[in-house]
Amino acid sequence: MPTNYVRPEIAAMAGYAPGEQPQEEGFIKLNTNENPYPPSPAVVEAIQEVLRRGLQKYPDPMANRFRRAASEVLGVPSDWILCANGSDEILTIVTRAFVGQGQLLRLPYPSYILYATLAQIQGARYQEVFFQPDWTLPKEFGLPTEDLRLVFLANPNSPSGTMVPPDVVRALAERLPCPLLVDEAYVDFASTNCLHLVAENEKIMVSRSFSKSYALAGLRFGYLVAQPHIIHELVKVKDSYNCDALSIAGATAAILDQQWLRETRAKILAVRKRLTEGMRRLGFQCVDSEANFTWNTHPARPVRPMYEELKRRRILVRYMNYPGWGDGLRISVGTEEQIDICLQHLAELTEAPGPR
Amino acid sequence: MPTNYVRPEIAAMAGYAPGEQPQEEGFIKLNTNENPYPPSPAVVEAIQEVLRRGLQKYPDPMANRFRRAASEVLGVPSDWILCANGSDEILTIVTRAFVGQGQLLRLPYPSYILYATLAQIQGARYQEVFFQPDWTLPKEFGLPTEDLRLVFLANPNSPSGTMVPPDVVRALAERLPCPLLVDEAYVDFASTNCLHLVAENEKIMVSRSFSKSYALAGLRFGYLVAQPHIIHELVKVKDSYNCDALSIAGATAAILDQQWLRETRAKILAVRKRLTEGMRRLGFQCVDSEANFTWNTHPARPVRPMYEELKRRRILVRYMNYPGWGDGLRISVGTEEQIDICLQHLAELTEAPGPR
Numbered sequence: 001m002p003t004n005y006v007r008p009e010i011a012a013m014a015g016y017a018p019g020e021q022p023q024e025e026g027f028i029k030l031n032t033n034e035n036p037y038p039p040s041p042a043v044v045e046a047i048q049e050v051l052r053r054g055l056q057k058y059p060d061p062m063a064n065r066f067r068r069a070a071s072e073v074l075g076v077p078s079d080w081i082l083c084a085n086g087s088d089e090i091l092t093i094v095t096r097a098f099v100g101q102g103q104l105l106r107l108p109y110p111s112y113i114l115y116a117t118l119a120q121i122q123g124a125r126y127q128e129v130f131f132q133p134d135w136t137l138p139k140e141f142g143l144p145t146e147d148l149r150l151v152f153l154a155n156p157n158s159p160s161g162t163m164v165p166p167d168v169v170r171a172l173a174e175r176l177p178c179p180l181l182v183d184e185a186y187v188d189f190a191s192t193n194c195l196h197l198v199a200e201n202e203k204i205m206v207s208r209s210f211s212k213s214y215a216l217a218g219l220r221f222g223y224l225v226a227q228p229h230i231i232h233e234l235v236k237v238k239d240s241y242n243c244d245a246l247s248i249a250g251a252t253a254a255i256l257d258q259q260w261l262r263e264t265r266a267k268i269l270a271v272r273k274r275l276t277e278g279m280r281r282l283g284f285q286c287v288d289s290e291a292n293f294t295w296n297t298h299p300a301r302p303v304r305p306m307y308e309e310l311k312r313r314r315i316l317v318r319y320m321n322y323p324g325w326g327d328g329l330r331i332s333v334g335t336e337e338q339i340d341i342c343l344q345h346l347a348e349l350t351e352a353p354g355p356r
Numbered sequence: 357m358p359t360n361y362v363r364p365e366i367a368a369m370a371g372y373a374p375g376e377q378p379q380e381e382g383f384i385k386l387n388t389n390e391n392p393y394p395p396s397p398a399v400v401e402a403i404q405e406v407l408r409r410g411l412q413k414y415p416d417p418m419a420n421r422f423r424r425a426a427s428e429v430l431g432v433p434s435d436w437i438l439c440a441n442g443s444d445e446i447l448t449i450v451t452r453a454f455v456g457q458g459q460l461l462r463l464p465y466p467s468y469i470l471y472a473t474l475a476q477i478q479g480a481r482y483q484e485v486f487f488q489p490d491w492t493l494p495k496e497f498g499l500p501t502e503d504l505r506l507v508f509l510a511n512p513n514s515p516s517g518t519m520v521p522p523d524v525v526r527a528l529a530e531r532l533p534c535p536l537l538v539d540e541a542y543v544d545f546a547s548t549n550c551l552h553l554v555a556e557n558e559k560i561m562v563s564r565s566f567s568k569s570y571a572l573a574g575l576r577f578g579y580l581v582a583q584p585h586i587i588h589e590l591v592k593v594k595d596s597y598n599c600d601a602l603s604i605a606g607a608t609a610a611i612l613d614q615q616w617l618r619e620t621r622a623k624i625l626a627v628r629k630r631l632t633e634g635m636r637r638l639g640f641q642c643v644d645s646e647a648n649f650t651w652n653t654h655p656a657r658p659v660r661p662m663y664e665e666l667k668r669r670r671i672l673v674r675y676m677n678y679p680g681w682g683d684g685l686r687i688s689v690g691t692e693e694q695i696d697i698c699l700q701h702l703a704e705l706t707e708a709p710g711p712r
Binding site: 038085232250 | 359360361362363365366367370371374375379391392395399400403404406407411413414417420421441442444445448453454456470473477505534535558571573575585586588589590593595596598600601602603
């Protein structure tokens with residue numbers, strides 16, 4: 001019988017299971033919150049330019065071209081910005097920087113499942129604080145606790161698409177004894193954000209992703225905004241060349257094309273409304289979403305068979321089951337056509353007699 | 357005075373300083389062992405193909421296209437292969453998987469400085485075992501020690517370019533109580549490698565890079581070969597989407613073009629010989645190298661001022677100073693023209709009178 005030599009915490013883990021990514025064509029893919037539209041044409045041009053210059057040299061370890069562009073767009077100094085290989089890498093970096101073995105992380109629940117996985121890899125403990133039924137956070141979430149070293153907050157949250165308002169986040173951070181990572185992967189679809197809080201309180205850090213709003217999930221690029229003395233420490237933890245030359249160029253072009261972002265956002269918000277109303281008409285409970293997906297539960301019918309049948313029909317949505325909370329379907333906002341097809345199939349499935 | 361909330365191990369670290377990566381043009385860059393030739397044309401074609409298909413979807417979390425291609429080329433099953441965002445990420449993943457806080461890592465010295473940094477980030481201890489003057493390893497390197505959880509061995513080594521033969525590596529692993537990561541970043545320039553040992557001993561793992569031999573430092577791609585029950589555990593530690601769609605396609609095309617690799621390798625080996633002989637003529641001690649760089653010390657003159665003067669003349673080589681060992685110049689094998697220019701300038705500097 002082979003041994004595996006890994007740390008006991010790793011051996012005991014199941015590991016994070018990312019959403020299904022079928023590599024063949026032909027699926028309507030509404031399961032991992034990708035943008036259904038192609039990215040800004042400026043992204044492809046910028047990548048072509050790097051290909052012409054060549055790939056044999058190492059990239060800039062700090063991705064300064066991106067930092068300068070983001071600094072202009074966001075209105076924060078460039079040394080407040082740390083770039084990463086997707087915002088998942090930002091979450092990894094902050095966990096490793098702030099949380100030692102056996103120390104405590106606090107997470108909202110239900111939320112992004114990766115947070116607990118990162119705690120497990122680090123050999124840390126984590127405390128899951130349940131959202132209240134209206135998706136607000138209980139007071140407990142801001143409680144100072146011994147050994148608490150980091151708090152994650154997805155805002156907008158997944159799977160709910162709901163937001164904790166910036167003034168509540170500010171008050172939370174004031175009470176907490178440790179940094180608060182506000183994970184704004186979906187914030188470009190929301191009506192507000194917490195970026196301005198970073199300058200007010202060194203404990204508040206904001207992470208962003210290019211996978212959703214900028215339609216660049218395939219490129220892997222994300223960043224963190226935090227006060228510069230925090231960034232200085234986090235740089236020590238990242239891999240030296242964590243962003244490649246193509247993603248740096250592509251993300252720089254993407255963030256400079258805010259016109260593209262505004263237009264794409266408007267299309268997605270219109271389809272999100274159509275999806276929300278459609279799901280409600282079918283009898284689902286569907287929370288108002290500030291993200292590019294909706295969270296749908298059903299008061300009378302099991303949703304898991306619907307997910308399975310949709311998959312057989314080559315429509316992928318995300319079935320999520322949170323122990324102690326319940327299950328539901330998280331449906332990404334695709335194109336109007338994709339959402340209409342998904343709604344038509346769900347109409348058939350919800351009107352069909354349930355299993356005997 | 358701001359606090360920074362980071363773990364004391366991180367606050368105490370200086371952080372790894374990667375080689376200089378000037379982003380402007382006009383340098384003869386012989387400091388970070390990049391390949392002076394452009395990558396296989398098939399790489400650019402494969403990346404173009406992904407750009408046409410679009411970047412809005414997540415990449416395959418396991419990069420299976422690459423694994424299948426590498427499996428054919430290397431003759432190992434595809435589930436023995438783990439892909440990463442550069443082989444630096446492989447080193448990070450194995451450190452996190454095998455070494456808990458306070459446990460022990462063993463490293464050769466002098467070698468790749470990042471190994472010690474990875475131990476520091478993990479809050480682990482590390483033991484540096486000095487190479488003998490002839491660049492062989494002392495018996496101590498294979499000694500079973502309590503709490504020893506991982507051993508790194510760069511093979512070929514940097515900065516020396518020397519190799520520990522596979523039969524010595526086999527014997528080492530047999531004595532060790534823990535995994536041995538053979539870092540083969542430079543192995544495509546060597547006359548032998550340790551890949552065949554992976555099947556013989558589950559403790560032996562081999563990592564490879566696309567940054568040097570495949571001329572893809574800008575793309576960030578590397579991989580590990582290990583027995584599949586080890587890979588299964590390491591997957592839990594990596595970020596879900598650690599390789600982007602462009603690098604997966606590019607690296608797949610690169611590894612399938614072995615004809616390109618053979619031709620490029622032959623050119624680099626010819627220039628390496630020219631560089632080695634040239635340095636020796638200038639009075640340097642230059643070890644025979646199995647990598648794409650040479651390690652040069654000087655018995656009579658300080659080398660740091662030479663590095664500095666070369667830099668003023670826009671020729672970048674790597675000045676390395678290993679406390680307790682000594683310093684030297686690591687010079688990457690560039691094109692014949694680049695090496696001839698570098699040698700000409702060094703001839704001026706070594707014949708000029710030293711500082712008064």
